[in-house]
Amino acid sequence: MLKYLEELDLQPVGLAVSKLSRRAFLGTGATFALGVFATRGEAFPKWPTGGEQMPNGLRDDPLIFVSIDPDGTVTLVAHRSEMGTGSRTSLPMVMADEMEADWSRVRIVQAEGDEPKYGNQDTDGSRSMRHHIQAARKIGGSVRHMMQAAAGQEWGVPAEEVVVENHAARHGDKTLGFGELAEVAMALPVPQHDQIAYKSEDQFRYVGKGEVQITDLHDITTGKAVYGADVTVDGMLYAVAARPPVVGGKVLTFDATEAMAVPGVIGVYELPHSIPPAGFAPLGGVAVVAENTWAALQARDRLKIDWEDGPHGGYSSGPFMEAMKATAQDKGNVLRTRGEPAGAFSNASRTFGQTYTQDHMAHIPMEPPVALASVTENGVEIWAPVQSPYTTRTDVAKALEVDPANVRVNVTLLGGGFGRKSKADFVTEAALLSREAGAPVRMQWTREDDIRHCYYHTTSAERIEVALDDAGTVTGWRHNSVAPSILSTFAPDGGHQFHIESGMGHLDMPFDIANVSIENGEAFAHTRIGWFRSVSNIPRAWAIGSFVGDLAAELGKDQREMWLELIGAPRTVDLAAEGYPENFWNYGEPLAEFPIETGRLANVLNVAADGIGYGKDLPDGEAIGLAVHRSFVSYVACAAHVKVQDGKISIPEMHLAIDCGYAANPERIRSQMEGASVMGMTVALNSSITFENGAVEQSNYNDYDVVRSDNFPGSVVTHIIDHPFSVHATGVGEPGVPPVAPAIANGLFLATGQRKRALPMGANV
Amino acid sequence: MTKLMVNGVAREFDGDDSMPLLWALRDSLELPGTKYGCGAGLCGACTVHVDGKAVRACQASVSDVDGKSVTTIEGLDPEGEHRVQQAWRELNVPQCGFCQTGQIMQAAALLEENPKPSDDEILTAMAGNVCRCGCYQRIVQAVRLASTGS
Numbered sequence: 001m002l003k004y005l006e007e008l009d010l011q012p013v014g015l016a017v018s019k020l021s022r023r024a025f026l027g028t029g030a031t032f033a034l035g036v037f038a039t040r041g042e043a044f045p046k047w048p049t050g051g052e053q054m055p056n057g058l059r060d061d062p063l064i065f066v067s068i069d070p071d072g073t074v075t076l077v078a079h080r081s082e083m084g085t086g087s088r089t090s091l092p093m094v095m096a097d098e099m100e101a102d103w104s105r106v107r108i109v110q111a112e113g114d115e116p117k118y119g120n121q122d123t124d125g126s127r128s129m130r131h132h133i134q135a136a137r138k139i140g141g142s143v144r145h146m147m148q149a150a151a152g153q154e155w156g157v158p159a160e161e162v163v164v165e166n167h168a169a170r171h172g173d174k175t176l177g178f179g180e181l182a183e184v185a186m187a188l189p190v191p192q193h194d195q196i197a198y199k200s201e202d203q204f205r206y207v208g209k210g211e212v213q214i215t216d217l218h219d220i221t222t223g224k225a226v227y228g229a230d231v232t233v234d235g236m237l238y239a240v241a242a243r244p245p246v247v248g249g250k251v252l253t254f255d256a257t258e259a260m261a262v263p264g265v266i267g268v269y270e271l272p273h274s275i276p277p278a279g280f281a282p283l284g285g286v287a288v289v290a291e292n293t294w295a296a297l298q299a300r301d302r303l304k305i306d307w308e309d310g311p312h313g314g315y316s317s318g319p320f321m322e323a324m325k326a327t328a329q330d331k332g333n334v335l336r337t338r339g340e341p342a343g344a345f346s347n348a349s350r351t352f353g354q355t356y357t358q359d360h361m362a363h364i365p366m367e368p369p370v371a372l373a374s375v376t377e378n379g380v381e382i383w384a385p386v387q388s389p390y391t392t393r394t395d396v397a398k399a400l401e402v403d404p405a406n407v408r409v410n411v412t413l414l415g416g417g418f419g420r421k422s423k424a425d426f427v428t429e430a431a432l433l434s435r436e437a438g439a440p441v442r443m444q445w446t447r448e449d450d451i452r453h454c455y456y457h458t459t460s461a462e463r464i465e466v467a468l469d470d471a472g473t474v475t476g477w478r479h480n481s482v483a484p485s486i487l488s489t490f491a492p493d494g495g496h497q498f499h500i501e502s503g504m505g506h507l508d509m510p511f512d513i514a515n516v517s518i519e520n521g522e523a524f525a526h527t528r529i530g531w532f533r534s535v536s537n538i539p540r541a542w543a544i545g546s547f548v549g550d551l552a553a554e555l556g557k558d559q560r561e562m563w564l565e566l567i568g569a570p571r572t573v574d575l576a577a578e579g580y581p582e583n584f585w586n587y588g589e590p591l592a593e594f595p596i597e598t599g600r601l602a603n604v605l606n607v608a609a610d611g612i613g614y615g616k617d618l619p620d621g622e623a624i625g626l627a628v629h630r631s632f633v634s635y636v637a638c639a640a641h642v643k644v645q646d647g648k649i650s651i652p653e654m655h656l657a658i659d660c661g662y663a664a665n666p667e668r669i670r671s672q673m674e675g676a677s678v679m680g681m682t683v684a685l686n687s688s689i690t691f692e693n694g695a696v697e698q699s700n701y702n703d704y705d706v707v708r709s710d711n712f713p714g715s716v717v718t719h720i721i722d723h724p725f726s727v728h729a730t731g732v733g734e735p736g737v738p739p740v741a742p743a744i745a746n747g748l749f750l751a752t753g754q755r756k757r758a759l760p761m762g763a764n765v
Numbered sequence: 766m767t768k769l770m771v772n773g774v775a776r777e778f779d780g781d782d783s784m785p786l787l788w789a790l791r792d793s794l795e796l797p798g799t800k801y802g803c804g805a806g807l808c809g810a811c812t813v814h815v816d817g818k819a820v821r822a823c824q825a826s827v828s829d830v831d832g833k834s835v836t837t838i839e840g841l842d843p844e845g846e847h848r849v850q851q852a853w854r855e856l857n858v859p860q861c862g863f864c865q866t867g868q869i870m871q872a873a874a875l876l877e878e879n880p881k882p883s884d885d886e887i888l889t890a891m892a893g894n895v896c897r898c899g900c901y902q903r904i905v906q907a908v909r910l911a912s913t914g915s
Binding site: 085238293297365672675708710715 | 780784789791792796800801803804807837839841845853857861862865866869888889892893895896899901903
């Protein structure tokens, strides 16, 4: 997401690093003897991705990512943040496999925030595997060739006669391990992509298998894994803060007398407040710094603060929703026109429309925001669970008015992220307080802080109307999406969504309908709007998916038939012919490589439906609902078996089918789909952040609850569509969530006759 | 001065004995495996054993555990090879992993009390432990695996 804000000059653009720097290392004219891996090495044609266009681009130089000890230990750098998707395991696994390293002898170290060195590190947008799998293969393949060449030199035999396998090079009866070859090998010229004989897919030991455990598994299960609040340094202090209840509000006066009297309190500091649009600048407020967390918490309770609420003190989300629904009824700014929608509606035999809504949501990762900062005259050091360590570094540098070169950001494991930890306001708070207190400071957010001071998922009203002919065929489609924009967090609020948000399931409504009008009505933000896992795809999949169920009922059709009829015959969407705007955002990916293929959409729908046995007889009060959605250039369908008993909604079985191109780590793809089923069910039933007088009304799990083990989707089965490597790997972390809520709503309707059109729909009917 | 056994070792705590056990463990006793998730007994991330029973460390004060025996994830098994930990690894349960120490402590206490819980008993016993990543399916499978070996 950040990248696109940067395109709009709303964020400082990171340092551009010339690709010449790597060539310079190689030396001009350096040549590399082509080797042959085993007997069946092969080339793979590189394809462009949005990765090259991200700030600071991609790196595929093994000298940046790989080091090998004399004992043979291979150390691989994970430069993406680990927040639960498994990228810290999966990308090094690809490197190791292509290298022929033995995974049991691989050690993984986490990169600090340094994009000029590592390339883009912004871990969101479901991009880690999609952007970096080619680079990971190149890194591993290069090292394998360098080992081969080093062994050839050592033995005085042609490199192509040397076989590199399982952490060693062999020739006849001679063997040298990676550790023995490392010093010579790693000093050799690094081969280029087209000089590498890559492994064929059937030669992979780990990739595509799903048999590798996540690298932190033992540490996680023994309590040794290090998250944001688990780093300690000598002399560190502990801070919590009271922040303005209303965004844009500020401290008028405060009295810290009682707070200072709490034993263990070191100091009370006012934090500078920010005026929206403030990006990731902290909200301001009053912070307590103490010798331990408990003292800080007690002292915060004893602060007496008078707040000024500012211009958003009148924000109440209930009336705001009613206003958005009214706006959505009318015509909005037209973003895409196909055919002649006005004519289609005026000539229609009849029309049918419904409005679908969603409340704000907060991410609530299990680990609330937390960061440790040490600011001294020698520099700034940060330890934090952040998705964007380099943006964190530049943000902290800006806030402290220091050179980013003097800021080091160490990335811990993230106890969940979901987009919240892309925004490092909490890290900047820690840095400001460390400077004030003259000691390292850990800033700990409580769960209440997290829920009340989030960058919220937007709230929306989505109006969909169709024109129908005499035969009940859809001849026209109008979808007006009304929601405050993420852009408002970064720039003066124009009241409209921008092309990134419109690209998430709104413009790219996939149905083959002759006349289409995609519209965006006005809505202004009154809180900090940010991205939440799957972002605008959640309300769009909710609206479109629920509408398909509504329309099927209206026309007396079966849901699956309705979906397939609307999707139409398999086609690769021709954007120009279908009236897409030129700035259509395809998740940042070149359309030629990542087209919109409706056959893949229909396929996952059929796979999920067949998997669960759609159409089978079920008792009264039970039914299967279907939904499918393309997001992050992947296609995911959800088939939800919904059961209502004593008014309580449960999901005894759910099938998710995902087409994410080549599946590098099927095991973590399954875990992401299982997780998406749970988060999707929470979105469907529970997640509602409401505002009254500008302030959030929820505070903790008591009033912002999530699906728990007593009612989660049981028997989640994941179907992964099998593809060769040539079908580009696409997103996994986010695309599972959007189809879940509409599938549940469609099942609920068939089970009970009750149609829910507002998210969350509540746990009971 | 509060005296307690932590992971089999006699420890003393001379701070404010109204401090929740959670913060004493994390900030004073250098046992960060017990996690802060909500501070209100609603998420289970801070689950430890007090005299063998699962307790939310954010809801027990240091004075509440005076003279008692506290076990944290660091002390569940000296080698980290408790059958629940093994089952967790066997099934690759965690995603982000943050809640997992609390989940494991809750599951271990359940199996101590009820070695062969029914599925419903597992679901109910684990319902106080939130996992935002949504690992519940594997958590339940892992508890069952630790209980029955399958």
